[in-house]
Amino acid sequence: MRLRKAFAATAVSLIAATGLVACGDAGDDGDDGVKVEAKDDCDGKFEEGSRMAELSEAGKINVGHKDDQPGLGFEGATDDRPSGFDIEVAKLLIADLCIDPESDGVNWEVTISDNREPFLEQGKVDLVLASYSITEDRRLKVGQAGPYLVTGQQLLVKADSDVESIDDLKGQEVCSVTGSTSIDRIDEKGAKGVGFDSYSECVAKVLDGTVEGMSTDGTILAGFAAENEGQLKVVGDTFSEENIGVGYSKAEPEMCEWINDVLTASFSDGSWAEAFDITLGPSGVETPEPPALDPCA
């Protein structure tokens, strides 16, 4: 009998924990983002034989995105479509190809940090908008246009913590996602990066007090702080700079100019700012000036 009770207790707490991790993720579900109308001027807009012309003609495109970063790229278990700033920018690009972003012609493919380059190289996805930091090493393998967003890493701690910045946590454990760039930055700052599988798991570890804090892009942290108001807070200045860009295959270098053109247009007509406002605005991040784009090679 006692045994059975112990099992029951175990089962209950396991269910509770799973629930916590799952719910911890949920952004605002009802928000579908901006409605972006497909353009209809594609006749002869793209050069014959270019990848853009092919995509536009086929009316089909595969887009790689993240599904675990509220505000940037997020897809809850019950969502039909991902949401977030990455997704809004992707919609602008898709619409420019005269494909309706809401249609079935768009295949939203979840990518993780590890498979973004292979997916582009193998042609499984045509574009990657998955909080994809631009780095020299990645540009050896794939093309990266942009940046369309410049973010920096911050620190998330319990609301009652007196930690003021990452410098207060030298030698202590700070959580982030296994194998992410954020973990390297934590180590560079003298703290000890511990890796878990997703940001929501890190949030659970911060809440139960087993790690002092977690660190990644400030925009993501702001989302979690807003969800757990009164329990978590974002502290300190940003201590890194990530340039988030659009990934495309090196085999299709013509994509770069097109992506930059679409981004430039969105900077000037306000659709970029609107996308930012609707996705990252609610967590209290102010809409910044659009970043300067890297020239195409």
Add this chain to the structure above:
Amino acid sequence: MEAVTENWDLFFRSFGYTVALFLIAAVLSMIFGTLLCALRVGPVAIMRAAATTYVTLVRNTPLVIVFAFFSFASPMFGLTFGFLDVHIGQFDFTEAFGAAVVSLTLYTSTFVCEALRSGINSVPLGQAEAARAVGLTFGGTMTQVVLPQAVRASVPPLASVQIAMLKNTSVAAAFGILEAVAQMRRFTNNFSSQRTEIFVCFALGYIVLVLLLSFAANRLERRWRVA
């Protein structure tokens, strides 16, 4: 290739965590597994039932869920390994390490128990009966007569169980430990142009460890071979 060749320290440190996890969990799981096995074949019915239930329950739970339980669920009712705070050289053994060792031990000991039980079943019943006839207790029968023979027969399956556990330590990558797979993911993130080479280096690391383990098991098997 430079990703690894210029960072051998990181490479070996990550495998250091893998080996540390393996060694500690191997010893603990052998001890706990033997105890479980003794309960399973023992004369006390309630203990037999308890051990059988435990083995069935834990063996049928995916390892990652056992890890998740000790990382996320157990802290909710106050069971954490926060007391663990050992630092040896460049290695830190803290809360996450404790959770990983406990998860691996509890999970692997069920397989150890079953491997040993298969060995015990290979010992003719007459042996145990004879031991009881000369007046040995259950403990004496087990330690003096049955287990020495059972362990010999169990070496090959026990080696398989421990080899599987060595590779199972990679689950800890997603639970806060910078062991080999976690380090590999860091390398592939930072040096994505050298993905294949990085992967091969880490695969070789695991192969070397498993070969060493198989070699040791082979030697044991030969040494303990009954004429």
